[in-house]
Amino acid sequence: MATKNNIVVLGAGVSGLTTAYLLSKDPSNCITVVSKHMPGDYDIEYCSPWAGANYLPVGKSGSSHERWERNTWPALRELTEKHPDAGIHFQDTIVYNRKKDQGSATGQWFSELVQKEPWYKNVVPGFTNVPDDQLAPGIDNASKFTSVCINTAVYLPWLIGQCRKTGVVFKRAVFNHIAEAANAHHTGQKADLIVNCTGLSSKKLGGVCDDKLYPARGQIVVVRNDPGAMVSISGTDDGDDEVTYMMTRAAGGGTVLGGSYQKNQWDPLPDPNLAVRIMKRAIELCPQLVKKGQGIEGLSIIRHGVGLRPLREGGPRIEAEKIEGVNVVHNYGHGGFGYQASFGCSQDAVALVNSALKRKDQAKL
Ligand SMILES: Cc1cc2nc3c(=O)[nH]c(=O)nc-3n(C[C@H](O)[C@H](O)[C@H](O)COP(=O)(O)OP(=O)(O)OC[C@H]3O[C@@H](n4cnc5c(N)ncnc54)[C@H](O)[C@@H]3O)c2cc1C
Ligand SMILES: *[C@@H]1O[C@H](CO)[C@@H](O)[C@H](O)[C@H]1NC(C)=O
Ligand SMILES: *[C@@H]1O[C@H](CO)[C@@H](O)[C@H](O)[C@H]1NC(C)=O
Numbered sequence: 012m013a014t015k016n017n018i019v020v021l022g023a024g025v026s027g028l029t030t031a032y033l034l035s036k037d038p039s040n041c042i043t044v045v046s047k048h049m050p051g052d053y054d055i056e057y058c059s060p061w062a063g064a065n066y067l068p069v070g071k072s073g074s075s076h077e078r079w080e081r082n083t084w085p086a087l088r089e090l091t092e093k094h095p096d097a098g099i100h101f102q103d104t105i106v107y108n109r110k111k112d113q114g115s116a117t118g119q120w121f122s123e124l125v126q127k128e129p130w131y132k133n134v135v136p137g138f139t140n141v142p143d144d145q146l147a148p149g150i151d152n153a154s155k156f157t158s159v160c161i162n163t164a165v166y167l168p169w170l171i172g173q174c175r176k177t178g179v180v181f182k183r184a185v186f187n188h189i190a191e192a193a194n195a196h197h198t199g200q201k202a203d204l205i206v207n208c209t210g211l212s213s214k215k216l217g218g219v220c221d222d223k224l225y226p227a228r229g230q231i232v233v234v235r236n237d238p239g240a241m242v243s244i245s246g247t248d249d250g251d252d253e254v255t256y257m258m259t260r261a262a263g264g265g266t267v268l269g270g271s272y273q274k275n276q277w278d279p280l281p282d283p284n285l286a287v288r289i290m291k292r293a294i295e296l297c298p299q300l301v302k303k304g305q306g307i308e309g310l311s312i313i314r315h316g317v318g319l320r321p322l323r324e325g326g327p328r329i330e331a332e333k334i335e336g337v338n339v340v341h342n343y344g345h346g347g348f349g350y351q352a353s354f355g356c357s358q359d360a361v362a363l364v365n366s367a368l369k370r371k372d373q374a375k376l
Contacts, residue, residue: 015041016368019202021192023049023181024059025163025349026342027208028170029357034206034364035177042179043197047212049183050167053316055279058210061231061318063258063267064161064350065241067106068131069123076326076348077130079355084134086354087159098165100261103240104158105141107296110151112246116227117254117272120347121245125152132156150244160241161350162264193337204338204367206360210345211321221328224344226319228273230285233265235311238297247292253285255292257300265313266300268293272347274322281315322346329356331363338367 016039020031023046034040048057066087070076090097108125112118123129132138141153171181180197189205196202211224243256252273259266268289290307294300301309323344330341342360345352 015039016204017196017198017200017202018042018204018206018364019192019195020044020206020208021186022046022208022210022343023167023171024057024208024210025062025064025167025170025353026210026345026356027206028167028174029353030206030208030342030360031174031179032170033354033357033361035174035179038177041196041198042174043182043195043202044174044179045182045184045186045192045195047183047185049181050164050171055277055317055319056212058318058321059167059349060163061229061316062161062163062350063256063260063269064163064166065102065104065258066135066158066351067104067124067243068129068134068351069120069348070352071123072126072130074326076352079327079352079359080131080348081134082355082358083352084131087161087351091159094169096165097169098162098261098264099159101157102160102259103155105153105155105240105242107150107153107242107244109149109245115246115251116274117246117252120254120272121243124243125154125245127152127154129154158241160258160260162260162262163350164260164264165262189334189337189339202337203371204340204364206364207339207341208343210343211319221323221344223324223328225275225322225324226277227322227347228271228276228278229269229318229320229347230271230281230289231316231318232268232286232289232310233313233316234268234300235265235313236300236309237266238293238300242297244296247288249288249292253288253292255289255296257293257297268310272320277319279317281317286315320347321349327352327356329359329363331367338371340364340367 068080091099136157138156241258256269327344
């Protein structure tokens with residue numbers, strides 16, 4: 012008789028939930044998701060609710076990162092077209108580039124995004140370069156395409172709902188060590204495998220701590236105003252690690268104004284001066300955000316926020332490992348691209364889960 016695979020997924024951010032969702036499609040998996048934070052929480056240790064979130068590819072051409080983002084687009088597109096309940100919609104997108112940002116933290120982050128012939132030009136619909144004579148002063152080049160914007164407050168609960176339909180069980184707990192996670196399966200049996208989707212917290216968790224992780228602090232202002240398109244620019248004149256971007260979330264989710272990309276900064280509190288700069292820059296770039304003649308007083312603020320993007324030197328860790336006799340598959344360190352690479356990364360994690368479980372079954376024979 013076939014026994015089920017008991018799997019514990021640690022973490023309920025977009026990485027943990029997407030991995031659990033894909034694993035739950037296989038009826039031989041019996042899954043518990045265990046997490047310190049869950050959708051509905053807003054906390055500095057929980058990155059996913061703070062994201063825009065949109066699809067602006069940043070993976071270098073030819074890298075695994077490119078493959079993860081390339082493989083994620085069809086899934087996001089299908090959700091947008093066929094599952095309105097997932098809270099994702101298509102948006103016209105403009106990306107502006109200034110050559111002087113090339114060496115800055117934000118310019119490096121945008122370097123693939125602003126290419127004339129980026130790898131994603133045949134992935135997203137409607138990619139075009141904006142003709143030079145249509146560029147405003149100070150802009151060196153720009154491109155347009157159609158992307159998506161995800162309302163994280165709808166999408167994360169949607170992923171939970173999909174998982175619950177197939178019997179996945181959700182629990183709250185905080186783990187200090189891998190052995191505790193192995194004993195957390197809802198059946199009471201020892202887990203055959205743990206998937207580690209703990210984001211930036213993997214830096215501090217017991218067992219092996221990953222020193223390659225570091226935060227890139229992102230401050231945002233969420234407003235009720237709607238600019239009508241998603242607009243981003245490679246940098247600002249307010250410092251190396253500030254950017255300007257805006258995106259309107261599906262289903263009344265408001266418009267996220269960003270932002271910053273402050274490496275190794277952990278401050279959980281919104282900086283009021285930065286908030287003012289973010290709002291001023293957004294209106295400068297997109298005057299249609301407010302009524303003619305208005306400044307930041309024309310913005311209707313829903314909330315200020317700060318999230319820490321879980322960056323990792325060398326890129327995300329999607330790897331199988333045996334820790335104290337327990338099979339572990341890691342899927343953490345997704346920086347500023349956790350949504351736009353979510354399906355690609357989780358597909359790789361699922362493949363690692365399947366081969367680890369196959370090895371386990373062979374060992375039993
Ligand atoms: C301002 C901002 C804008 C962004 N915009 C975008 C965007 O437009 N597009 C995009 O693709 N990405 C964007 N991102 C990046 C994206 O949000 C992250 O890459 C993504 O949320 C990471 O998800 P995660 O599931 O790996 O981590 P998290 O969401 O941080 O989840 C980690 C989970 O692990 C749990 N956990 C941690 N430690 C423990 C423990 N010891 N025991 C139990 N549970 C534990 C936590 O409770 C949590 O549930 C943005 C980020 C920010 C901050
Ligand atoms: C825009 O400029 C960058 C240099 O900052 C260059 O690498 C890129 O190819 C240019 N893109 C377009 C669309 O011309
Ligand atoms: C997850 O990975 C981090 C980094 O290697 C490690 O500190 C932590 O113990 C891991 N957790 C589990 C449950 O494997």
